Amino acid sequence: MHDATPTNGTPRIGFYVCHCGTNIAGVVDVKALAEYVATLNGVVVSREYKYMCSDPGQELIQQDIREQNLNRIVVASCSPLLHEHTFRHATAQAGLNPFFFQMVNIRENVSWVHEDKVAATLKAKDLARAAIRRVFSHKALEPKKVPINPAVLVVGGGIAGIHAALTLANAGKHVYLVEREPTIGGHMAMFDKTFPTLDCAACILTPKMSAVKSHPNITLWTYSEVANVDGYVGSYKIKVKRKPRYIKEDLCVGCMECVTACIYKDARFPDEFNVGLSKRKPVYIPFPQATPQVVLFDPETCLQLKKGKCTQTCIEACDRKCIDFTQTEEFKEIEVGTIILATGFKPFDPAKTPYYGYGTYPNVYTALEVERLVNASGPTGGEVILRDGSHPKAVGIIHCVGSRDEKTNRWCSRVCCMYSLKLAHLVKEHTGAEVYNFYIDMRTPGKGYEEFYDKLLKEGVHFIRGRVAEVTDWATTPQEEGKLVVRVEDTLIGSVRRVPLDMVILAQGLEPRADAQDVRRLFNISCATEGFFLERHPKLAPVNTFTDGVFIAGACQGPRDIPDTVAQAGAAAAEALALIDAGHMELDPNTAFIREEDCSGCKSCVPLCPFKAISFLEDKKKAWINEALCKGCGTCVAACPSGSIVQNLFEDEQIFNEIDGLLSELAQV
Ligand SMILES: Cc1cc2nc3c(=O)[nH]c(=O)nc-3n(C[C@H](O)[C@H](O)[C@H](O)COP(=O)(O)OP(=O)(O)OC[C@H]3O[C@@H](n4cnc5c(N)ncnc54)[C@H](O)[C@@H]3O)c2cc1C
Numbered sequence: 001m002h003d004a005t006p007t008n009g010t011p012r013i014g015f016y017v018c019h020c021g022t023n024i025a026g027v028v029d030v031k032a033l034a035e036y037v038a039t040l041n042g043v044v045v046s047r048e049y050k051y052m053c054s055d056p057g058q059e060l061i062q063q064d065i066r067e068q069n070l071n072r073i074v075v076a077s078c079s080p081l082l083h084e085h086t087f088r089h090a091t092a093q094a095g096l097n098p099f100f101f102q103m104v105n106i107r108e109n110v111s112w113v114h115e116d117k118v119a120a121t122l123k124a125k126d127l128a129r130a131a132i133r134r135v136f137s138h139k140a141l142e143p144k145k146v147p148i149n150p151a152v153l154v155v156g157g158g159i160a161g162i163h164a165a166l167t168l169a170n171a172g173k174h175v176y177l178v179e180r181e182p183t184i185g186g187h188m189a190m191f192d193k194t195f196p197t198l199d200c201a202a203c204i205l206t207p208k209m210s211a212v213k214s215h216p217n218i219t220l221w222t223y224s225e226v227a228n229v230d231g232y233v234g235s236y237k238i239k240v241k242r243k244p245r246y247i248k249e250d251l252c253v254g255c256m257e258c259v260t261a262c263i264y265k266d267a268r269f270p271d272e273f274n275v276g277l278s279k280r281k282p283v284y285i286p287f288p289q290a291t292p293q294v295v296l297f298d299p300e301t302c303l304q305l306k307k308g309k310c311t312q313t314c315i316e317a318c319d320r321k322c323i324d325f326t327q328t329e330e331f332k333e334i335e336v337g338t339i340i341l342a343t344g345f346k347p348f349d350p351a352k353t354p355y356y357g358y359g360t361y362p363n364v365y366t367a368l369e370v371e372r373l374v375n376a377s378g379p380t381g382g383e384v385i386l387r388d389g390s391h392p393k394a395v396g397i398i399h400c401v402g403s404r405d406e407k408t409n410r411w412c413s414r415v416c417c418m419y420s421l422k423l424a425h426l427v428k429e430h431t432g433a434e435v436y437n438f439y440i441d442m443r444t445p446g447k448g449y450e451e452f453y454d455k456l457l458k459e460g461v462h463f464i465r466g467r468v469a470e471v472t473d474w475a476t477t478p479q480e481e482g483k484l485v486v487r488v489e490d491t492l493i494g495s496v497r498r499v500p501l502d503m504v505i506l507a508q509g510l511e512p513r514a515d516a517q518d519v520r521r522l523f524n525i526s527c528a529t530e531g532f533f534l535e536r537h538p539k540l541a542p543v544n545t546f547t548d549g550v551f552i553a554g555a556c557q558g559p560r561d562i563p564d565t566v567a568q569a570g571a572a573a574a575e576a577l578a579l580i581d582a583g584h585m586e587l588d589p590n591t592a593f594i595r596e597e598d599c600s601g602c603k604s605c606v607p608l609c610p611f612k613a614i615s616f617l618e619d620k621k622k623a624w625i626n627e628a629l630c631k632g633c634g635t636c637v638a639a640c641p642s643g644s645i646v647q648n649l650f651e652d653e654q655i656f657n658e659i660d661g662l663l664s665e666l667a668q669v
Pocket of ligand 1: 155156157158159160161178179180181184185186187188191193194195196224225226342343344345346347367368371415419422508513519553554555556560561562563565
């Protein structure tokens with residue numbers, strides 16, 4: 001790198017203004033701007049070029065650095081978010097420290113927001129002058145390199161977490177997969193068939209679940225949660241809470257002898273996996289393919305655990321001596337370099353839309369309940385029957401329950417149209433009933449999805465376009481006696497209809513999980529306004545978060561179907577792998593640091609840091625900033641009463657120079 005210290009106090013600055021096609025040049029007089037900047041103190045080269053981000057544009061900068069011995073570079077173009085890295089890289093390639101580069105955004109801040117060309121050019125000149133003055137006090141900075149621990153934590157064992165874990169494990173990396181429930185599988189494990197191919201969910205999911213269990217590179221902790229996260233990219237320290245199953249997991253083979261021997265001869269407690277449509281005992285395995293195949297005791301219903309008195313016939317029945325009622329919560333501490341969050345979604349609770357009668361009329365079901373009803377391993381062995389045991393002859397499926405509605409959730413849940421079509425097909429297949437879909441718009445944008453819709457039309461499923469007003473049991477005609485009545489405005493024929501039905505299925509939308517905010521805080525990431533985890537950039541970094549080394553996959557980021565979930569999980573695994581294989585990550589050096597001699601030890605900065613980067617050194621009575629955690633937000637710098645916190649690239653002198661440059665003269669056109 002060549003010596004960038006200006007020998008005579010004056011830097012040698014190269015200035016470049018980008019036309020960005022007509023994006024900038026259509027509004028800003030780029031020629032006049034370049035000519036004006038050429039007159040400013042310290043400017044050696046001032047050029048305009050069509051596309052500065054193109055290879056020839058970057059080459060222009062590099063050639064000037066080499067030939068004109070430039071030691072500062074200013075580019076006036078688009079947002080630094082897009083091309084700051086490009087130009088820093090070009091600067092470094094020519095041998096100059098990349099932090100001697102400064103970018104001026106005259107696209108988003110000037111040409112895109114002004115129509116008056118004269119005023120826009122004046123503003124561009126002011127901004128350019130400010131940047132030229134600023135780079136006088138720029139300093140060489142070196143990025144910090146942090147090594148990456150190759151182990152990965154995956155949180156959530158739905159299809160997203162399973163796929164990410166297997167991808168990483170197959171690539172030879174060690175994965176800790178932490179799942180809150182007693183088994184992995186997530187929502188997909190509850191389905192019988194999946195759209196649009198109608199392949200059996202269990203047939204495609206269970207091999208992956210078994211692969212997770214038996215993979216030598218995966219440590220699977222079910223019935224567990226992450227309790228604490230410390231550290232930073234490359235070196236996260238994680239504490240995992242393992243809830244007691246009251247079973248020695250490594251000994252239990254899932255023979256179910258203890259379940260048979262339980263003092264409760266009949267199952268009598270609501271079975272969570274069957275969404276309450278069947279009963280289970282206090283000791284149980286959630287479903288036949290549950291992974292791991294290990295029973296657990298529910299402390300809320302097991303007599304021994306709840307009341308301390310039971311005949312404990314289960315203990316006698318267990319040959320392998322697995323049962324241990326003395327178990328308590330256990331904590332595991334692990335170190336990983338990267339984290340993938342795959343915590344999934346929560347189905348909308350239809351109690352919030354009482355006009356659809358869920359909870360009032362027994363034959364109004366949620367879609368998830370019907371997923372279990374049509375399932376051969378479900379509560380009715382795959383028979384679609386009503387609460388009284390009879391078979392429905394007319395079934396209605398109401399779309400968009402809790403979606404696309406200002407009163408509940410504004411977003412489209414993306415999967416409900418397709419799973420409603422799937423359920424329409426399955427219900428018709430199982431019962432031969434007339435099936436009605438009440439939809440607002442039919443959304444089928446996926447491979448084979450529109451074809452699936454066509455297939456349903458040919459099968460004779462009815463489609464009524466309109467938002468359902470209410471579901472009641474008020475009969476106004478003899479045909480409506482004893483039926484549920486859906487009142488809907490059919491917008492295709494322009495009249496209000498009353499459709500008598502035996503069964504109503506509510507296609508509930510997808511929501512962020514209730515604890516999404518807690519998880520967000522734990523992993524120091526952000527949530528979008530609707531509560532799903534926020535990606536760093538919706539197009540360019542869709543699985544990254546604003547916290548380095550923490551990635552997101554699946555429905556925790558927003559509603560999505562299984563194909564999209566799997567694709568995104570693969571992408572998150574690839575991002576983690578890229579970091580691991582690089583061996584280290586370079587962190588931007590525009591972080592804050594404490595000038596110890598000025599720090600009064602007042603601690604006011606410590607709680608303010610949103611990234612938990614500041615700690616207090618008791619021995620020195622001084623604050624200390626962990627550069628690997630600092631994101632350079634500047635909160636502490638602004639708050640420090642003694643002015644002892646400095647932020648690289650945003651030092652007082654640099655900011656004052658910029659302001660001076662901005663105010664120093666009124667540019668002339
Ligand atoms: C009724 C219905 C039918 C559907 N049918 C289809 C279909 O046929 N085809 C299709 O493509 N899509 C379908 N979908 C969409 C499908 O369910 C999702 O695409 C898929 O489940 C998303 O997977 P996931 O792993 O992101 O989330 P989930 O399946 O929700 O899995 C998340 C997992 O993370 C665990 N978890 C949550 N929080 C934590 C935590 N803090 N710590 C540890 N673990 C945690 C959960 O227990 C769960 O196991 C349907 C959705 C619904 C509601």
